[in-house]
Amino acid sequence: MELDAQRRRLAACAPSGLKAYRNSVINFSAAAATRHLCETDSLSATIYRFVSELKQARRYFVSGIVQGVGFRYFTQHAAERLHVSGYARNLPDGRVEVYAIGTDEQLAKLRASLGRGPWGARVSEVGEEGASMDSQYATGFVITY
Numbered sequence: 001m002e003l004d005a006q007r008r009r010l011a012a013c014a015p016s017g018l019k020a021y022r023n024s025v026i027n028f029s030a031a032a033a034t035r036h037l038c039e040t041d042s043l044s045a046t047i048y049r050f051v052s053e054l055k056q057a058r059r060y061f062v063s064g065i066v067q068g069v070g071f072r073y074f075t076q077h078a079a080e081r082l083h084v085s086g087y088a089r090n091l092p093d094g095r096v097e098v099y100a101i102g103t104d105e106q107l108a109k110l111r112a113s114l115g116r117g118p119w120g121a122r123v124s125e126v127g128e129e130g131a132s133m134d135s136q137y138a139t140g141f142v143i144t145y
Contacts, residue, residue, distance in 0.1 A: 053103040057086075057131040060098040062114050064124035071096050072143045074118035075110075079141040082106045086137045089144040099131060101138055 062071065072088040075098055079086065084102035091097050100110055117123045 053105075055101055055103055055133075056107070057099065057101045057133045058107050058111075059129050059131040060100065060111065060114055061091075061127040061129075062096045062098065062117070062123055062125075063094075063127070064117075065120075065122040066096045066117065067094055069120040070118050071121050074121075075114065076141050076143055078110060078113040082109055084110050085139055085141055087142050087144045099134070099137060100141075101133065 067090050072090065075088040075096070079088075079100060082102065084100050084106050086098065086100040088096060088098045098110075098114060100107055102110065111126060111128065114126050115123055
């Protein structure tokens with residue numbers, strides 16, 4: 001049986017609920033799956049990253065010499081590199097507030113970056129607290145004023 005015919009047969013037999021989700025990879029051999037379908041009327045597939053990791057929101061307050069040294073732009077670059085969404089803004093008391101949405105691992109890496117800061121900054125403390133999810137900031141990282 002040629003490969004195209006196998007794929008057509010597989011497509012005809014596949015369950016209607018089988019879908020590839022964003023950031024998911026479905027990996028199977030068309031020939032093996034077709035043979036398996038003929039014998040058992042079911043489909044076997046290996047699915048990687050099918051369920052995305054749970055995201056959460058956190059708010060960070062960075063103290064020290066953090067205004068006038070490019071700290072918000074440094075934070076935006078770090079967040080974009082880590083695929084974290086949210087915002088950074090200067091506060092009237094001299095701190096920088098960072099609101100971030102991401103996985104535990106992403107947020108831990110962002111917090112480590114905030115503790116280092118850009119060249120010229122002197123971070124004395126990074127305060128952290130949980131925050132509620134704000135869909136307004138769920139799609140990218142921005143600098144607010």
